[in-house]
Amino acid sequence: MVKKPTILFIGAGRMAEAMTAGLLSSHEEKQARIIVSNRTNMMRLDRIKKQYNVETALNWPDVLDEADAVVLAVPPHEHHEILGKLRKAVSKQLIVTIAAGIGPSVLEEALPDSAVSWIMPNTAAQIGESISLYCKGTAPLTEFQEGVLQTLLDSIGRSEECTEDEILKLTAVTGSAPAFIYLFAEILTSKAIEYGIQEDKAERLVKQMISGTSAMISQFGSPASLREQVTTPGGSTAEGIHVLEEAGFEDLIKKAVEAVNSKS
Numbered sequence: 001m002v003k004k005p006t007i008l009f010i011g012a013g014r015m016a017e018a019m020t021a022g023l024l025s026s027h028e029e030k031q032a033r034i035i036v037s038n039r040t041n042m043m044r045l046d047r048i049k050k051q052y053n054v055e056t057a058l059n060w061p062d063v064l065d066e067a068d069a070v071v072l073a074v075p076p077h078e079h080h081e082i083l084g085k086l087r088k089a090v091s092k093q094l095i096v097t098i099a100a101g102i103g104p105s106v107l108e109e110a111l112p113d114s115a116v117s118w119i120m121p122n123t124a125a126q127i128g129e130s131i132s133l134y135c136k137g138t139a140p141l142t143e144f145q146e147g148v149l150q151t152l153l154d155s156i157g158r159s160e161e162c163t164e165d166e167i168l169k170l171t172a173v174t175g176s177a178p179a180f181i182y183l184f185a186e187i188l189t190s191k192a193i194e195y196g197i198q199e200d201k202a203e204r205l206v207k208q209m210i211s212g213t214s215a216m217i218s219q220f221g222s223p224a225s226l227r228e229q230v231t232t233p234g235g236s237t238a239e240g241i242h243v244l245e246e247a248g249f250e251d252l253i254k255k256a257v258e259a260v261n262s263k264s
Contacts, residue, residue: 005032005148008093010060010082011073012038012045015098015156018125019071020052022155025128032151035063064089069148072097083110090114094145096152100171100264103164104137115141117149120167121156122175130157131174133167172260180256185210 007023009016016036023032034052037060038045049056057063064070070090072082076099086095087110095107095116107116116137121130132153141149153159162170185206192202217223231237 003144005068005144005151006066007032007034007069007071007148007152008057008060008063008067009034009036009071009073011071011078012036012041012048013073015121015125016071016073017048017052018121018128018130019073019152019155020048020054022125022128023151024052024054025155032148035060035067037063061085061089064093065091067093069094069096069145069152071152072099072102075099076101079106080110083107087111094141094148096149100175101168103167104135105164108137108139113139115139115145117141118164118167119153119159120171120175123178125156128155128157132156132159133162133170133174134159135162135164135167168264169261171264172257176260177257180253181210 009020020034020036023034034054035057036045036048036054037057039058042058045056045058048054055063064086070086070093072079072095074082079097079099079102090111093114095111095114096119097107097116098119098121100120103118104116107118108114114137116139117134119132119134121132124130125132134149134153136149188209189199189202189206192205193199197205216226220226227241231241
């Protein structure tokens with residue numbers, strides 16, 4: 001019988017909950033024992049315990065020895081304190097962070113010789129549709145740890161292994177760009193409402209347009225080719241594209257990506 005891992009989440013935010021839900025919905029042979037800890041929001045911790053029927057802990061060091069893997073599901077600024085505590089207590093555990101800007105090099109500086117990994121999911125993890133970037137540290141993972149890491153990745157969608165430097169450069173493209181698309185949807189909806197369309201209808205139409213567009217890209221692969229198919233020379237769509245180009249749309253998107261990466 002394959003051993004089922006014990007996974008300890010330090011932090012009980014949206015991404016920890018998404019992973020928990022995904023792990024519990026996986027095939028029986030891939031399921032894990034889950035312990036979720038949180039020291040600030042007790043109401044949230046209690047809800048997660050009741051909703052998902054998982055174990056919870058107020059003080060994660062008390063259950064650290066039981067864990068095969070530890071997922072640091074806390075903001076970047078909280079890592080220093082937690083890593084300091086882990087350094088004194090960690091032994092065989094795989095340490096995984098899902099925080100922006102906290103790569104394996106940061107983890108290994110605090111936890112020499114530990115098996116570490118960095119996963120950068122995006123907001124679609126909440127529905128199991130994330131494209132998660134990940135990388136591993138220099139210390140080799142055991143076969144069991146490799147399996148645990150893949151199970152975590154599979155729990156929230158698809159994944160792509162990258163170097164640490166690639167993840168830093170792609171943070172905006174896969175992690176923050178969904179917010180750009182949400183903003184685009186907001187603006188389109190607002191403009192439709194200005195034209196007298198009822199709000200619920202406008203929202204429904206924009207959502208389906210974006211969903212269908214995403215499906216077209218997934219099926220046919222080339223955004224440039226698809227854009228050309230829609231943009232008849234001299235037509236109305238071409239006029240709209242012209243306005244975007246004149247306003248520097250391409251440069252704005254590139255600057256937004258650079259700003260996100262610089263901040264992270």
